[in-house]
Amino acid sequence: MLKRIVYSVCGAAIVGLGLFSLFAWNPSIDPVIAPIDTEYSPQIIEHGKTLAAAGYCSTCHTPPGGAPYAGNYEMHTEFGTLYSSNITPDVKTGIGSWSEAAFNRAMRTGISRDGSHLLPAFPYEHFNKMTDDDITAIYAYIMTSVPAVEQIKKENGIPFPLNIRSLQAGWKLLFADTQTFEVNTNKTEEWNRGAYLAEGIAHCGACHTPRNALGGEKYAQMYQGAAIDGWIAPSLTSTSTSPIPWRKQHFYEYLTTGNSPLHGSAAGPMAPVMHKGLSALKDSDVHAISAYFGDFAGTNATDxxxxxxxxxxxxxxxxxxxxxxxxxxxxxxxxxxxxxxxxxxxxxxxxxxxxxxxxxxxxxxxxxxxxxxxxxxxxxxxxxxxxxxxxxxxxxxxxxxxxxxxxxxxxxxxxxxxxxxxxxxxxxxxxxx
Ligand code: HEC
Ligand code: HEC
Ligand code: HEC
The missing domain is CATH 1.10.760.10 (Cytochrome c-like domain)
Incomplete structure (x- = not known):
């Protein structure tokens, strides 16, 4: 009897593992010859440059003093040390042979061209909120305007079994937000623009939303503050401990000048967000982001x-x-x-x-x-x-x-x-x- 139970449990486990492997498996997407400038209009490439800045791609993909976008920027996480990938259009070590489809899949689902799963330190869950056109623009910019650099990605320093990439499929199933951006019809156009940028390319929640023990964002506590890189990314909602509540105009002042005399300065990891990221956006876009967070912090100004x-x-x-x-x-x-x-x-x-x-x-x-x-x-x-x-x-x-x-x-x-x-x-x- 006991034997039978053991067998059936083992059997179930093997079938489960098999199903999981099938589920975790993704095809590799064929390499292509990198696109040339003329395939994309200068406007699209310029738009992609702005978005790449707003998404701080270069901040995470360039170590101090290193070649832009060539990767190996070191990230210290509680799961170990990670290194970002080379995303220059180098064919051998970068993404030079990636098709637009391969890039889109990586940005939306965190799957590399060869089919392997990427870690959520790459904020694909947020980039997934972007429109196809915006993702294409980033692709066009990187492939045509970033100089190709040959540099192999360092091995991540994550212990076994966490380093098994296919396990990421389970993580994604449990924690990843796979919804694309949806317009909230109860809110203004400006709010929705701010939400689109903040939840997507600017991925504010990647730092400001608390995470569970396995590193998944706790969406029910969106933007309520979290520890990141030896700093605290404070709550941006009505749960903020700031004695003078954050308002749209405070956000705007902080996000455009790097300082709000009522609250503080943008130092640590927030400095590049503001100086390299948001400063690339149009003024109306920073207004929109400020309006969006003004709403989270509580818009009624009766205080x-x-x-x-x-x-x-x-x-x-x-x-x-x-x-x-x-x-x-x-x-x-x-x-x-x-x-x-x-x-x-x-x-x-x-x-x-x-x-x-x-x-x-x-x-x-x-x-x-x-x-x-x-x-x-x-x-x-x-x-x-x-x-x-x-x-x-x-x-x-x-x-x-x-x-x-x-x-x-x-x-x-x-x-x-x-x-x-x-x-x-x-x-x-x-x-x-
Ligand atoms: C918070 C840091 C961070 C930001 C911001 C970031 N990335 Fe990454 N990215 C990473 C890390 C880390 C990896 C490698 C993950 C791994 O080893 O699984 C990666 C991997 C990738 C890959 C997969 C490359 C491959 O060979 O599989 C692509 C493509 C990519 N990033 C593009 C971008 C783009 C485009 C942006 C900006 C819109 C961006 N990343 C912003 C950290 C970041
Ligand atoms: C890479 C991590 C990271 C990202 C991404 C990030 N922040 Fe921050 N943010 C921080 C940290 C850390 C601080 C604390 C900085 C300090 O005290 O000097 C901070 C501070 C702030 C503050 C001041 C809060 C206070 O009470 O003092 C605001 C406002 C803010 N961030 C807004 C944003 C917005 C809007 C976005 C997206 C456009 C964003 N942040 C993206 C890490 C981040
Ligand atoms: C030489 C002038 C100078 C001295 C000395 C100085 N500060 Fe500052 N401090 C500043 C300025 C200027 C800012 C705002 C910087 C900005 O936003 O670019 C600032 C910002 C700050 C902030 C806000 C930081 C944040 O992230 O919100 C704190 C807190 C602070 N200082 C504390 C101190 C303390 C404590 C000392 C003494 C140990 C000190 N400062 C000494 C000039 C100074």
């Missing part, structure tokens, strides 16, 4: 007087001088930071008011510690504006004292194990772009 009071209180609090003989954080802040983050009675454009900023209001001190350690380069936050880093000048103890002081000025409960967290973040691999 205006309340926000004004919060702002007034935060400005007034800047003038209160805590006893620097007792509060070491306050003393260090006065010497290291206050020359730039000075007290004023009015909000200064481009100078985030730290007491109401996201960095001091998030549940974790990660972003604040990152900014104190490494500052903001001229290509982060506002273009050309720099904040120095204090990695070498301040100890873990100093930084945790400043962070604790700022958390207190923000009227938030203390962050636990602060000094330990500073030490850990100091030793993390730095996010490089």
């Amino acid at each position: 205006e007087p309340e926000s004004n009071n919060i702002l007034k209180a935060a400005l007034a609090a800047q003038h209160e001088q805590p006893d620097q003989r007792i509060n070491e954080g306050a003393r260090l802040y006065a010497t290291a930071c206050q020359a730039c983050h000075y007290s004023k009675d009015q909000l200064v454009k481009g100078r985030p008011l730290i007491a109401i900023g996201s960095a001091t209001h998030l549940d974790a001190p990660t972003n604040l510690i990152n900014v104190i350690l490494d500052g903001l380069r001229s290509d982060q936050g506002i273009s050309g504006v720099v904040m120095p880093g204090f990695r070498d000048a301040l100890s873990d103890k100093d930084i945790s004292a400043i962070a604790a002081f700022l958390r207190q000025t923000a009227n938030q409960s203390p962050w636990p194990k602060l000094q330990q967290q500073v030490g850990e973040i100091r030793n993390q691999p730095r996010f490089e772009h």
Whole structure:
């Protein structure tokens, strides 16, 4: 009897495995001769260039100092280290022999030309929201305008069995959003344009939507904030911890200048999103994205007087001088930071008011510690504006004292194990772009 059960269980498993292999199997698409410039109009190629920028293809497909689009950009994930592919039109090591159909399939379903499954670190789930015409335009741009570079992709450092590519078929079945973009007829045309861009090419949710233990996006918690590359991508919805609620105009200011004085700067992984990605889009498109997120954050602006009071209180609090003989954080802040983050009675454009900023209001001190350690380069936050880093000048103890002081000025409960967290973040691999 027991034997029979064992046999039937094994049998079922084998049939299951066989069915799964069939399901996971995809044909290879025949290689082709790369298209030449004249097959696509200059307008299509130009449009593709804009979209490739908006999708930060080059950010993920180019390591610091490396050849554009030639891959091997290193991504540290909890499943191991990944390397992006060479997507230059090189025939041997890039996508030079890919047909438009092969490219479209990869962008929509994460399947490589040879039929193997790609990992979701390549945000195909989002690119799938794009129209065929937009995907074609990106293909046209890469194939005709990106210089071919011969460079072999490094092996991903993912442990067995996670490195078995066919298992990705199961992952896709369980977690991937395979829906194409659908217009929401209850919303305006501008909202829908913003949704199309944000959910698709700009893949904001790839960083801002929390993921489950196996790395699938939790769609029910879309844009509610997540950890990414040693940073926190804050919630962009009404669950944001920002004391002054995000509004369409704040999003627009942040996404066009890299800074909202009411919230903070675009540093870390958000810097290239804004500087290399969104800056390539038409102004009306950034307006549309801002309108879309304004809706998520809550469009009714009845909180205006309340926000004004919060702002007034935060400005007034800047003038209160805590006893620097007792509060070491306050003393260090006065010497290291206050020359730039000075007290004023009015909000200064481009100078985030730290007491109401996201960095001091998030549940974790990660972003604040990152900014104190490494500052903001001229290509982060506002273009050309720099904040120095204090990695070498301040100890873990100093930084945790400043962070604790700022958390207190923000009227938030203390962050636990602060000094330990500073030490850990100091030793993390730095996010490089
Ligand atoms: C967040 C990082 C990231 C972004 C953004 C990104 N990619 Fe990738 N891409 C990857 C990674 C990582 C791989 C390799 C995945 C693997 O090893 O399974 C990849 C693989 C690919 C492949 C498959 C290549 C092959 O030989 O199988 C194509 C095609 C591709 N990307 C195109 C693009 C395009 C076009 C864009 C911009 C619209 C883009 N990617 C944006 C990370 C990214
Ligand atoms: C590669 C990951 C990544 C992508 C993609 C991304 N973000 Fe971010 N975003 C972040 C991180 C990390 C931060 C925190 C930056 C900081 O504090 O300096 C952030 C911060 C923000 C903030 C400020 C939030 C706050 O409360 O301070 C806004 C607004 C924002 N992102 C909007 C967007 C939009 C809109 C998109 C898509 C167009 C997008 N992000 C795509 C990682 C990302
Ligand atoms: C030389 C001037 C200068 C000094 C010194 C300085 N800052 Fe800044 N800080 C800036 C500027 C300018 C910005 C906005 C940069 C931008 O958006 O491009 C900024 C931004 C910030 C932000 C917002 C970052 C974000 O991602 O939201 C925080 C938090 C911050 N500073 C904290 C500090 C602390 C703490 C110190 C002291 C340890 C300090 N700053 C020292 C100039 C300075």
